[in-house]
Amino acid sequence: MASVTSLTDLVNQQLASALSATLPEASADPLLRRSDRADFQANGILALAKKAKANPRELAAEVVGRITTGELIKDVEVSGPGFLNLTIADGAITSNLASRYADDTGRLGVPSAEHPGTTVIDYAQPNVAKEMHVGHLRSAVIGDSVVQLLEFTGENVVRRHHIGDWGTQFGMLIQYLDEHPHELDHKAGENLQASGEEAMSNLDRLYKTARKLFDSDEEFKTRARRRVVDLQAGDPATLAMWQKFVDESKIYFFSVFEKLDMEIRDADIVGESGYNDMLAETCRLLEESGVAVRSEGALCVFFDDVKGPDGNPVPLIVQKSDGGYGYAATDLSAIRDRVFRLKANTLLYVVDARQALHFKMVFETARRAGWLNDDVHAVQLAFGTVLGKDGKPFKTREGETVRLVDLLDEAIDRASAVVREKAQDLSEEEIAERGTQVGIGAVKYADLSTSANRDYKFDLDQMVSLNGDTSVYLQYAYARIRSILRKAPEGVGPSAHPELELAPAERALGLHLDAFAETVAEAAREYAPHKLAAYLYQLASHYTSFYDKCPVLKAESPEQVENRLFLCDITAATLHRGMALLGIRTPERL
Numbered sequence: 407m408a409s410v411t412s413l414t415d416l417v418n419q420q421l422a423s424a425l426s427a428t429l430p431e432a433s434a435d436p437l438l439r440r441s442d443r444a445d446f447q448a449n450g451i452l453a454l455a456k457k458a459k460a461n462p463r464e465l466a467a468e469v470v471g472r473i474t475t476g477e478l479i480k481d482v483e484v485s486g487p488g489f490l491n492l493t494i495a496d497g498a499i500t501s502n503l504a505s506r507y508a509d510d511t512g513r514l515g516v517p518s519a520e521h522p523g524t525t526v527i528d529y530a531q532p533n534v535a536k537e538m539h540v541g542h543l544r545s546a547v548i549g550d551s552v553v554q555l556l557e558f559t560g561e562n563v564v565r566r567h568h569i570g571d572w573g574t575q576f577g578m579l580i581q582y583l584d585e586h587p588h589e590l591d592h593k594a595g596e597n598l599q600a601s602g603e604e605a606m607s608n609l610d611r612l613y614k615t616a617r618k619l620f621d622s623d624e625e626f627k628t629r630a631r632r633r634v635v636d637l638q639a640g641d642p643a644t645l646a647m648w649q650k651f652v653d654e655s656k657i658y659f660f661s662v663f664e665k666l667d668m669e670i671r672d673a674d675i676v677g678e679s680g681y682n683d684m685l686a687e688t689c690r691l692l693e694e695s696g697v698a699v700r701s702e703g704a705l706c707v708f709f710d711d712v713k714g715p716d717g718n719p720v721p722l723i724v725q726k727s728d729g730g731y732g733y734a735a736t737d738l739s740a741i742r743d744r745v746f747r748l749k750a751n752t753l754l755y756v757v758d759a760r761q762a763l764h765f766k767m768v769f770e771t772a773r774r775a776g777w778l779n780d781d782v783h784a785v786q787l788a789f790g791t792v793l794g795k796d797g798k799p800f801k802t803r804e805g806e807t808v809r810l811v812d813l814l815d816e817a818i819d820r821a822s823a824v825v826r827e828k829a830q831d832l833s834e835e836e837i838a839e840r841g842t843q844v845g846i847g848a849v850k851y852a853d854l855s856t857s858a859n860r861d862y863k864f865d866l867d868q869m870v871s872l873n874g875d876t877s878v879y880l881q882y883a884y885a886r887i888r889s890i891l892r893k894a895p896e897g898v899g900p901s902a903h904p905e906l907e908l909a910p911a912e913r914a915l916g917l918h919l920d921a922f923a924e925t926v927a928e929a930a931r932e933y934a935p936h937k938l939a940a941y942l943y944q945l946a947s948h949y950t951s952f953y954d955k956c957p958v959l960k961a962e963s964p965e966q967v968e969n970r971l972f973l974c975d976i977t978a979a980t981l982h983r984g985m986a987l988l989g990i991r992t993p994e995r996l
């Protein structure tokens with residue numbers, strides 16, 4: 407059992423053929439959408455009538471005459487200036503859901519692309535020897551969900567964590583470590599989380615003391631500068647020490663990603679250093695093709711529409727006048743690697759909107775060089791800033807950047823309190839586990855439920871609230887459904903009965919469930935997890951109305967009990983699947 411054609415698509419097909427039978431020369435989209443008046447409304451006839459210079463209502467009536475009502479479409483009528491209102495047969499709703507339910511691949515009948523492309527996605531890119539902050543949270547959370555969505559649609563996805571692991575600051579760090587060799591030693595951490603914290607505090611301490619020395623001691627500064635040269639020249643002893651910083655940081659990153667309940671694979675971590683060998687070649691190619699030119703010793707790319715406040719053009723600097731390469735040279739080299747070696751069709755960058763100008767210039771440069779074109783394109787999935795409750799960029803009271811781990815811990819604490827208050831039959835251990843799943847889910851959902859390009863307020867009170875558009879609300883909805891299913895008497899279980907008439911709340915729930923596939927497709931196509939989040943929230947609301955109006959275990963007949971249990975179960979399965987695509991767990995009990 408594979409993919410299931412949605413009711414929307416089935417109706418669309420019937421309408422399209424009725425349309426083309428009426429007006430064979432015209433091909434028109436029936437423009438079907440969900441409607442309050444009927445199940446669907448088709449608005450496409452208006453445009454068609456205009457083109458054919460026909461009366462829209464007459465044309466509509468003719469189309470209606472060609473639609474066979476019965477199994478799928480129960481009723482169709484002309485309304486307004488030439489719309490069609492369509493009602494779906496109850497049996498079709500139930501049967502279609504039953505086919506989704508029977509899909510044993512767990513995909514709920516959602517089709518997978520026949521000719522998938524390859525997308526390289528650049529996300530979750532913290533910096534070596536530095537703390538992770540809320541900006542890194544957004545890239546990780548949004549990126550992870552987009553990976554899940556794209557993979558679910560069948561796309562080949564290559565993940566790249568472009569960590570900041572290269573640059574002049576490493577000269578200072580390495581020189582300091584060389585002179586104080588035990589600064590990164592571990593006290594033998596027992597678990598990942600503990601050693602992650604220790605790794606970060608080691609790095610942080612080392613960074614601060616090295617910085618102090620660098621600023622106050624001219625001789626150390628000179629030695630540090632020499633180290634940068636050694637590093638870039640690939641001196642083995644210097645590289646070995648650099649590697650220690652990278653490894654130490656990775657211990658920390660992995661501990662944070664684990665707390666975020668997110669899979670990050672070591673092989674996908676290809677930081678800035680990974681493109682070091684390509685930098686000179688990238689510059690040569692750009693210079694030879696004339697895309698980049700020398701200006702005051704630096705290799706630059708100019709753009710007509712990028713100017714500074716003084717009206718002078720601001721170039722993208724690919725190589726500095728001292729011969730050093732920066733962020734742009736690395737990103738341009740990464741593009742060559744992703745396009746020519748990884749054979750990407752799409753390059754996706756989940757990066758802070760404040761880097762939009764950088765990517766605009768980098769992409770345009772790559773287009774001029776012919777590395778990007780109509781078949782291979784690059785997109786920045788730009789995200790907005792995380793704000794504090796006061797609406798200003800999120801900072802501690804002392805004005806410092808908030809550590810991501812502290813935020814996550816606080817979210818888990820708050821969520822555990824909520825779980826504890828509601829818990830009826832949970833052990834302490836279960837409360838801790840659920841608290842983590844609820845707290846991390848809350849943070850992810852708050853981020854994913856608004857469109858990425860918007861700023862949002864980090865408000866833990868709101869995030870762990872049981873009412874409103876939160877993950878907790880969805881997790882409780884899921885757990886409640888699972889508990890109803892557990893309460894069914896022996897021998898009574900979910901089973902679809904297409905012969906039964908449906909109550910209005912059942913129809914609304916059923917039609918919404920049928921729209922899962924198209925919602926996922928749209929969210930993946932537009933890199934818009936918030937559309938899936940909105941769908942899931944509506945699903946929980948439809949379920950709540952259904953549950954209020956339609957008794958499940960006390961329904962009128964044994965068949966109706968089974969059919970309603972079936973509606974419960976497929977709602978739970980859809981919630982579970984959808985939340986997983988957002989990277990959020992749905993505990994069985996809360």
Ligand code: ARG
Binds near residue numbers: 531533570737757
């Ligand atoms: N490490 C960078 C930062 O923390 C983000 C890297 C984004 N990716 C890229 N290919 N430039 O801001």
